[in-house]
Amino acid sequence: MSLERGTAPDPFDILPVKPTFELTSNDFSEGQPLDKRHAHDSAGGDNASPHLRWSGFPAETKSFAVTCYDPDAPTGSGFWHWVLVGIPADTTELLTDAARSGPLPGGVIHARNDYGQAGYGGCAPPEGDVVHRYVFAVHALDVEDLGLDSSATPAYVGFNLTFHTLARGILRGTYQR
Template structure:
């Protein structure tokens, strides 16, 4: 009877600990879940007239074992058959928990972080620019990785970067925003 009580108490304690642990979370003062992207996060080119400014992003409650982070921005609705990669930042130090607005263009990314060439062909943030009349989703994701650094070639494709990110991900958190013109 005592053993049963001890086991039930230990089980209840374990459940309570798991339930009270906070989830890995991504937040921003620039973008919001389900919200429309502002003109600052719209591409300048391809018929779009935006600021092409990367948003501020902050994350919290990284899981134990996190050795680095990666940030991606992906449009699954682009009429390409494979979506559109707007931004890939890898090798962000585990001591970093945010990226400032405009960091992509101003050179203020965290030390050691590297940008992968986006589908516009630039190693930078590329804003939203869906075809006229279409609403597209833009998925901003931070990944907690179990490796110190992703060993990617300088000219890595977004598919290769995505594979390496997901293969080493411990957890992820996202914000999905929308845009149409």
């Protein structure tokens, strides 16, 4: 079976099912376009990470991780835009542009994204390509520390998240140039 461009599977459709909790943003709504300020500077944006707020996660949560993934990138493996681990369990919000200008709680680690940098890398789909989906997820974890550092690849972080996620909040935005 062949899929049309733009219909790549959502990453959480192929991972073990987990309970969900609420994830919202002041910057975009489910299924709606992200503002250009959240695009990568190479695409004329400000490379500002969006605001995220979460609630309703399990009481036994010991920390959080945040990821942003584009399953529609023309790479054969999607594209990881943001991988943030070590967020304390009492943190329930990241402000707009927190990835670059803070404030981020102590102990937070930006793992490398697919731009090869530690931090948020904004949207930058090829001009004229299909609408790309950006899957933001907050993972409630059963450990305080995944034992990773900023050199960890997104795939390695994802592997560890699979075994330590209690529940997740998911919010999907879109972007097209």
